[in-house]
Amino acid sequence: MDSKKLKVAILGSGFIGxxxxxxxxxxKYLDCTLFVGRNLQSSGMSKAVSLGVAVSDRSIxxxxxxxxxxxxxxxxxxxxxHQIHAPILKKLGIIAIDMTPAQVGGMCIPAVNLKExxxxxxxxxxxxxxxxxxxxxxxxxxxxxDVDYIEVISTIASRSAGxxxxxxxxxxxxxxxxxxxxxxxxxxTKAVLVLNxxxxxxNMQTTVFAKISxxxxxxxxxxxxxxxxxxxxxxxxxxxxxxxxYENNRVITMVRVQxxxxxxxxxxxxxxxxxxxxxxxxxxxxxxxxxxxxx
Amino acid sequence: MTNPMTHVLLKDCIEAIGNSPxxxxxxxxxxxxxxxxxxxxxxxxxxxxxxxxxxxxxxxKMILLSEHAFSFSSKAPHLATRKDVAIVxxxxxxxxxLPREVTYIIHAAANPDNRQHSSDPLKVMDVISRGTxxxxxxxxxxxxxxxxxxxxxxxxxxxxxxxxxxxxxTAHGGPDxxxxxxxxxxxxxxxxxxxxxxxxxxxxxxxxxxxxxxxxPYQLLDKPWAINNFIRDSLLGGPIRILGDENTVRxxxxxxxxxVWLLTILINGKPxxxxxxxxxxxxxxxxxxxxxxSHFPATPEIVHVPVNKAALKSRFVPDVxxxxxxxxxxxxxxxxxxIKRTMMWHKDRGI
Amino acid sequence: MKNILITDPTLRDGSHAVGHQISAAQIxxxxxxxxxAGIPIVEVGHGNxxxxxxLQVGLSLxxxxxMLKIARENLTTSKLEIFVLPGFATINKxxxxxxxxxxxxxxxxxxxxxxxxxxxxxxxxREKGKLAYGCLMMTHMVSKETLLEEARKMESYGAQxxxxxxxxxxxxxxxxxxKVGILAEHLNVPVGFHAHxxxxxxxxxxxxxxxxxxxxLDGTAKGFGAGxxxxxxxxxxxxxEKMGYSTGIDLYKVLDASDVAEKELMKVLPSIKPISVxxxxxxxxxxxxxxxxxxxxxYKLDPRDIFFELGKRxxxxxxxxxxxxxxxxxxxxxxxx
Numbered sequence: 006m007d008s009k010k011l012k013v014a015i016l017g018s019g020f021i022g023x024x025x026x027x028x029x030x031x032x033k034y035l036d037c038t039l040f041v042g043r044n045l046q047s048s049g050m051s052k053a054v055s056l057g058v059a060v061s062d063r064s065i066x067x068x069x070x071x072x073x074x075x076x077x078x079x080x081x082x083x084x085x086x087h088q089i090h091a092p093i094l095k096k097l098g099i100i101a102i103d104m105t106p107a108q109v110g111g112m113c114i115p116a117v118n119l120k121e122x123x124x125x126x127x128x129x130x131x132x133x134x135x136x137x138x139x140x141x142x143x144x145x146x147x148x149x150x151d152v153d154y155i156e157v158i159s160t161i162a163s164r165s166a167g168x169x170x171x172x173x174x175x176x177x178x179x180x181x182x183x184x185x186x187x188x189x190x191x192x193x194t195k196a197v198l199v200l201n202x203x204x205x206x207x208n209m210q211t212t213v214f215a216k217i218s219x220x221x222x223x224x225x226x227x228x229x230x231x232x233x234x235x236x237x238x239x240x241x242x243x244x245x246x247x248x249x250x251y252e253n254n255r256v257i258t259m260v261r262v263q264x265x266x267x268x269x270x271x272x273x274x275x276x277x278x279x280x281x282x283x284x285x286x287x288x289x290x291x292x293x294x295x296x297x298x299x300x
Numbered sequence: 301m302t303n304p305m306t307h308v309l310l311k312d313c314i315e316a317i318g319n320s321p322x323x324x325x326x327x328x329x330x331x332x333x334x335x336x337x338x339x340x341x342x343x344x345x346x347x348x349x350x351x352x353x354x355x356x357x358x359x360x361k362m363i364l365l366s367e368h369a370f371s372f373s374s375k376a377p378h379l380a381t382r383k384d385v386a387i388v389x390x391x392x393x394x395x396x397x398l399p400r401e402v403t404y405i406i407h408a409a410a411n412p413d414n415r416q417h418s419s420d421p422l423k424v425m426d427v428i429s430r431g432t433x434x435x436x437x438x439x440x441x442x443x444x445x446x447x448x449x450x451x452x453x454x455x456x457x458x459x460x461x462x463x464x465x466x467x468x469x470t471a472h473g474g475p476d477x478x479x480x481x482x483x484x485x486x487x488x489x490x491x492x493x494x495x496x497x498x499x500x501x502x503x504x505x506x507x508x509x510x511x512x513x514x515x516x517p518y519q520l521l522d523k524p525w526a527i528n529n530f531i532r533d534s535l536l537g538g539p540i541r542i543l544g545d546e547n548t549v550r551x552x553x554x555x556x557x558x559x560v561w562l563l564t565i566l567i568n569g570k571p572x573x574x575x576x577x578x579x580x581x582x583x584x585x586x587x588x589x590x591x592x593x594s595h596f597p598a599t600p601e602i603v604h605v606p607v608n609k610a611a612l613k614s615r616f617v618p619d620v621x622x623x624x625x626x627x628x629x630x631x632x633x634x635x636x637x638x639i640k641r642t643m644m645w646h647k648d649r650g651i
Numbered sequence: 652m653k654n655i656l657i658t659d660p661t662l663r664d665g666s667h668a669v670g671h672q673i674s675a676a677q678i679x680x681x682x683x684x685x686x687x688a689g690i691p692i693v694e695v696g697h698g699n700x701x702x703x704x705x706l707q708v709g710l711s712l713x714x715x716x717x718m719l720k721i722a723r724e725n726l727t728t729s730k731l732e733i734f735v736l737p738g739f740a741t742i743n744k745x746x747x748x749x750x751x752x753x754x755x756x757x758x759x760x761x762x763x764x765x766x767x768x769x770x771x772x773x774x775x776x777r778e779k780g781k782l783a784y785g786c787l788m789m790t791h792m793v794s795k796e797t798l799l800e801e802a803r804k805m806e807s808y809g810a811q812x813x814x815x816x817x818x819x820x821x822x823x824x825x826x827x828x829x830k831v832g833i834l835a836e837h838l839n840v841p842v843g844f845h846a847h848x849x850x851x852x853x854x855x856x857x858x859x860x861x862x863x864x865x866x867x868l869d870g871t872a873k874g875f876g877a878g879x880x881x882x883x884x885x886x887x888x889x890x891x892e893k894m895g896y897s898t899g900i901d902l903y904k905v906l907d908a909s910d911v912a913e914k915e916l917m918k919v920l921p922s923i924k925p926i927s928v929x930x931x932x933x934x935x936x937x938x939x940x941x942x943x944x945x946x947x948x949x950y951k952l953d954p955r956d957i958f959f960e961l962g963k964r965x966x967x968x969x970x971x972x973x974x975x976x977x978x979x980x981x982x983x984x985x986x987x988x
Contacts, residue, residue, distance in 0.1 A: 020441075048437050051396045156706045158972055163765060164440070164503045171768050175741040195705055198738045202503055202764040203965035205444050212972035214706040247976060252949065255706050257975055266400070270443035500800065503764065572796045 010036035011291035014068055016090065017081030018042030018049035018060075020167070021104055021276060024268040025079055026053055028284050034291035035284070038074050041067050052268065065090050072097040076294070077287055080104060083169065084176075091127055100290060101127040102283050106176045112184050115285040116140040116235045122286060123293055132177050133275035134159035134198060135184040136282045137211040137243070140236055141258050144228040145215050145249075146189035154216040155191040157181060160199040162206035165273040174198055191215070208263045209274035210246065215256040222256070225249045229258060239285035240278050241265060306378055308645040309517055312556035313351035316632065321356040326567045329359045330446070333402045335392045335435055336409035337364025338372040341451060341511075343518045344559040345406060346379050353384050360384065363399065365409065367391050375518070392431035398438045404566055405448040407435045412453070414484065415524055421483040428487035432494050440502040447505045449566045450495045454512040454578060454618055455485035465582075466619035469510070469574050492574070499572060507569035509562060512578025512618045515638050516555025517645040526585055527552055530592045531643060538600025540593060545613035546586040546604050551579040554633035554641070561629050568627055576618035579631055592639055655896045656841070656867045659685055659884055660694035660876070661912055662722070663734055664869075667698035667877035667938045668921065672712040675721050680915045681872070682725035684908035689900050690884070692730045692756055695722040698877060698938055699968065700734035700760065702745035708938065708971050715745065719752040730755035730782070737761065737768045738969060742775050750779050758814065759805075760786035762967045763793050766801035770808045777809040784843070784867075785810035788968050791821035791934055795833045802834050802842075812841040812867055817856065818938075818968060820849025820879055820931040824859035835864025843867030846882045848874055849931025851923055853882040854890060861896065872912030873920055878930055878937030880921030885909040929955045933962030942974050950978040957981065 013035050015022045022042070026049075029037045040053040045062045053060050061067035064082075068075055077100040080087045087107035094101045103110060110127030113119070117140055122128045130136065138157035146152055159181075170177070181196035201207050226249050236243045242263035249258045262274030269276050291297070317324075332349065334342045342364055352358040362385045366372065369389035373380040380387065392409040410428050411417075417424050432450070439445055458473040474489060475482035495506045513525065521532040526542075527550070533540045553561075561577050569575060583591070589602045623629045633641070662681055666673050678695065685693050695718055697703045697711045704711035711718075722731055733754050735746060746757070757776045759769040769785055776783035785805030790798055802813040815830055822830075827844065834842045844860035846853040846869070857868050868891075870884030885906045888898050913920065930940055935958050943961075947954035960977045 048396050048434070051394070055396060154706075158707050158969075160970055160972075168501065168767070171765075172771060174737050174768055175743065175771070178738075178741050179743070197705065197707055197969065199967065199969040200738070200762065200765050200768065201965070201967050201970065202762065204446075204505070210972075212707070214972075216706070247979060250975075250979075252975060253945065257972070259972065259976060266443065268441065270400075270441050272443055500767075500804075570794060570796070572794070572800065 009295050009297070010034055011076050011287065011294060012036055012038045012074055013077045013079065013287060014039040014041055014075045015079045015081060016041050016065065016068070018044070018047050018053070019081060020049070020269055021280060022079070022081040023049035023052050024276065025081060025280050025283065026056070026058060027267040028280055030056065032284060032288060034288040034297070039067060065093055068099070069093060069097060072099060075099050077102065077290060079283055079287070095126060102286055103127060103129045104279065104283060106132070106173060106180055108180065112187065113282070113286055114139045114184065114188060115239060115282050116232055117143045117188050119286065119289050123289060128286060130279050130283050131184045132181045133161070133209070133279045134177065134196060134211060135181045136278045137209065137260055137262055138181070138213050139184050139188050140232045141213040141229060141260065142185045142189035142191065144232040145225055145256065146191065148221060148224045148228050149217050150190065152189060152191040152215055152217050154193045155185055155189050156195040156197070156214040157185055157211060158197040158199065159209065159211045159275070160201050160207065161209045161275045162272045163200045163202035164206050165275055166200050206270070206272035208261050208272055209278070210259065210261050213258045217256060220251060220256050222249060222251055225256060233260070240281040242274055242277065308641055308648065309347055312641065313348060316348065316556040316560050317351065321352060324352060324358070324563055324567065327352070327358060327360045327404065327563070330403045331361040331363065331399070331401045332404045332406065333363045333365065333398055334406045334408060335365045335431070337387070338366040338368060338375065339408060340514070340518050341408040341562065342366070342406070343376055343379065344555050345562060346385060348559040348563060350379060350382060350384065362386065363388060363402065365390055365392060365395065393427060393434055395434040395438055398442055400443060402442055403444050403446045405435065405439055405445070406451065406562065406566060407432060407448065408451040410488070412484070413523060417483045418480050421480065424483050425487040428491050429494070432491040436494065436498040436504065439504060440498065445504065447507060447566055447569070447571070449562065449569070450491065450506055450508045452492050452508050452510045452574070453485060453488040454510045454576060454616065456489040456492065456510060458485070460615045460617070462615060466580050466617050467576070468619040469576055469622055505571040507565055507571055508574040509565055509577045510574060511558070512576065512616065513550055513552050514555055514558050514578070515552045515642050517642065518555065521646065526550065527588060530589050531639070531646065534592050534596060534600045535643065535646060539603045540589045540600055542585050542589055542602065542604045544607055546584065548585050548613050549582040549615040549617060550585070550588070551582050551617045552635055552638060553577070553579040553631065554638035557631055557633055561623060564627050564629055565623065575623045576620050577623065578618040578620065579635070580618060580620050581631070581635065582615065582617040583635055591636060595640060595643060653896050654866070655861060655891055655898050656691055657884065657888065657898050657900060658692040658694060658732065658843070658867060658869050659690045659871060660734070660869055660881070661685070661871040661884070663694040663696050663700070664698060664871055664876035664881055665916060666696070667941065668875055668880070669916070669918070670941055671697055671704065671709045673916065674712060675717065677915050678718055678721045679725050681908070681912050682722050684911040686726050686729045688904035688908045690729050690905065691899060692732045693722065693726055694732040694734060694758070695719060696733050700736045700740055701749055702740035703736065708969070716748060716752060719749055719754060723753040732756040732758060734758045734760060735772055736969065737772050742772060746772060746775060750781060754781065756782035756784065758784045758786045759810070760788055763787040763790045763798060763801060766804040769805060773805065773808040773810055783810055785813045786816055786845070787813065788816045789818045789936060790815045790830060791817060791819055791826065792965070795830045798830055799833050799837055802838055806838055806840050810840060812843055813838060814843035814845055814867060814869070816845040817847055818936050819934045820847030820927070820937055821934045822846070822856050823850070823852060824855050827856045827859040828863045831860045831865045832863040841866045843869070845869040847876065847937045848879040848881060848921070848923060849927045849937065854886055857882045857887055858890060858894070861891070872909040873917070875912060875917060875921055876937070878940040879923040879927035883909070926954045926958065929958045933958045935961045935966065936968045938968060939971060939974060942971050946974050946978045950982045952978055952981055
């Protein structure tokens with residue numbers, strides 16, 4: 006084992022957890038010491054076993070019994086379980102990256118507030134649409150301190166939305182609106198989520214509308230280009246479809262997210278982006294801990 | 301294909317595809333994954349696709365999943381060595397991922413041999429239930445899946461009522477849960493409902509077919525079904541032994557018709573729809589034995605071991621109007637011709 | 652004599668026709684007239700329902716709460732109904748305050764393949780003791796079997812009726828017969844149909860729906876609605892009366908109400924413009940038409956090209972942002988040619 010790698014575990018062997026695992030196996034800074042779920046026969050577990058990763062079906066107990074083995078845990082279970090896991094992880098001194106909508110810790114959008122997240126022991130990855138839209142809203146908010154209104158619309162492939170996403174659309178909207186508001190400084194925000202069942206599946210697409218009294222389009226374009234480049238460092242499939250354009254008294258920007266196609270299909274950019282963001286955050290913890298400078 | 305073992309097959313393919321290979325154009329340049337790929341259904345699909353590749357440049361790739369891949373090179377050496385056929389040896393229950401290029405799936409993994417249903421029931425049910433789950437779970441992560449064909453069984457209807465000529469897709473009923481004879485049929489019924497769940501939860505395109513009885517090359521004569529036994533008895537010089545009631549009615553579809561029907565339903569079947577696949581032309585065991593016997597110059601004797609239980613008389617004939625009307629499918633090989641070709645293949649191959 | 656329940660979304664679907672700029676006075680005037688005519692259910696709000704006022708689909712002149720307050724004050728016998736689309740409207744922000752404002756009935760809608768996103772909203776309405784209906788939108792896009800499957804989900808969530816919406820105005824009577832028919836045969840709750848008039852089929856399709864077993868029909872004053880408009884309610888009532896169905900609506904007064912609507916609400920009467928025909932053929936959500944016209948003018952494009960491209964992309968309601976993307980793409984394509 007590379008001593009320079011941060012020891013991490015994944016809680017939750019569903020699609021998100023398994024995709025995270027494959028991304029971690031590629032990471033220079035992270036070492037997955039345990040893949041934890043509840044059912045050893047699930048396809049995620051089988052995949053982990055086939056990759057030679059240590060697995061357990063004993064959930065949080067498997068972590069609590071051997072806390073020295075873990076410096077950071079990705080919690081990809083559910084909001085309900087993260088409420089239970091969060092205080093346990095805190096007591097054990099293990100950093101938690103919360104993939105669920107529990108919002109126990111602070112919101113983390115790596116392209117926007119990564120450095121300040123490193124001082125927290127529990128960070129929340131907001132929502133897929135939040136990871137895609139907030140950086141654009143933030144960039145606009147950096148140019149204009151008095152943005153009246155920002156609206157973000159994400160359209161995702163119907164097949165990429167599981168029962169939990171569908172049951173929690175309201176929470177998605179509320180959390181995304183909050184993140185966009187906090188990081189852009191806009192007076193009012195709105196989030197919309199649309200599921201599209203077209204075959205072949207569409208890639209995730211996110212549109213950001215901004216109402217600004219006198220938009221400086223040149224400055225907005227520079228700021229958005231910068232943040233997109235920053236995003237692309239940790240989400241390779243993130244791209245600008247429409248650069249900030251002034252149209253019908255509003256500024257419209259559109260991005261598309263194509264997934265890496267690790268464990269999940271490439272159209273599931275919505276699941277990929279939140280995992281990419283979580284990995285980028287964990288890697289930053291690792292770099293700080295081991296004093297690694299990027300060059 | 302000058303090999304005597306394959307000349308029947310080539311003739312079958314030429315006839316079945318006829319002048320209209322364009323019916324299957326949707327499969328050009330696609331990758332078809334077949335679980336149970338080296339079984340009767342899988343081999344026939346591969347045979348047909350290989351023909352389309354060789355004669356009409358379809359460039360269709362086949363991935364055959366099988367637990368018994370090792371025996372495929374003796375069963376169908378001309379297919380086993382092809383570049384467009386990849387054989388993967390794996391228990392379908394352990395399938396985690398499918399190659400990303402897969403666009404069509406035929407899920408045919410299950411053992412229809414009813415002797416095993418009684419002797420190894422847990423494995424039979426497990427392979428069908430968990431195997432179907434594994435295939436669908438892997439399919440749910442494919443980026444470009446176009447259609448999935450779930451091969452179920454005509455047995456899911458339970459016993460066909462005596463007064464029902466042909467059993468339609470809308471029939472309800474189902475197998476008797478208390479019977480060891482329901483192992484296969486009940487598992488298949490569960491698998492169909494599992495498909496409904498995957499179709500809804502993952503918006504997967506899944507079509508189900510309910511096959512009845514078939515006859516033709518690649519079907520082993522040691523299978524415990526009347527037609528196979530009658531042919532075997534005759535090829536070995538007779539007598540043909542009829543067990544149970546000689547008025548029991550079955551129907552048989554020839555293998556090449558089956559392959560055409562399955563491929564057509566794979567391409568054009570409506571997701572969520574179930575289609576019966578088989579021959580609608582019933583034949584009693586007595587007629588069947590006589591028909592087989594008539595193919596021999598020295599007609600083998602037919603021995604009937606009578607049983608006095610009327611309950612043993614049964615009927616198992618599908619209503620296939622749905623497939624015939626909505627997909628323009630037809631029966632092109634009648635029972636007499638089907639028996640002739642099957643016997644020729646077995647003779648060539650050497651029983 | 653069979654009773655047909657008529658729902659009147661003039662003040663909701665009609666909102667699309669005027670860019671969601673319906674005023675307080677207009678709501679009050681039409682509610683009074685509809686109430687007097689005995690129209691059983693009057694639907695009010697933004698064209699895409701509660702919480703939908705946005706840059707994406709258009710900002711409302713009035714806040715949702717304001718619209719409901721005025722409608723409530725002017726409806727005595729008619730029930731007040733709202734439309735909610737999960738993904739836009741949430742229970743806390745939109746549904747709860749609406750029920751508190753005195754709404755009697757709620758239509759919870761989803762794209763025709765996504766019924767499962769309506770579970771929580773339908774359950775909430777039922778728990779509050781109000782009428783809950785499920786609406787499937789853009790139903791021309793999928794088979795009757797899929798519609799039955801999705802409608803059954805809504806029924807299992809507690810919907811007291813399921814309405815098939817021909818949101819693109821793409822149906823022909825034969826489609827109605829098949830799709831409404833299968834639902835009427837298999838559901839245990841009433842089935843409804845909501846028509847659009849792009850191919851001039853709204854009344855004919857509504858008649859076909861009733862004949863196939865529907866017992867809820869939508870009609871708006873003079874057809875005031877998105878795109879080419881809906882089924883004219885005054886004609887629908889007359890036709891149903893002639894066919895021997897009862898609606899409980901006073902024919903003279905509903906004719907009067909539609910005149911009130913024409914005078915108070917409409918700058919122009921709904922008509923089938925050439926682009927409405929194209930939109931119907933392309934199978935694009937009727938609510939897109941105003942946006943497409945505006946964007947086409949802005950980018951100097953033929954709106955018909957935009958409609959066909961949108962149809963090809965199989966866009967659903969709520970994807971209005973794609974109109975701009977398609978326009979930019981088409982104009983870039985034109986430049987390179």
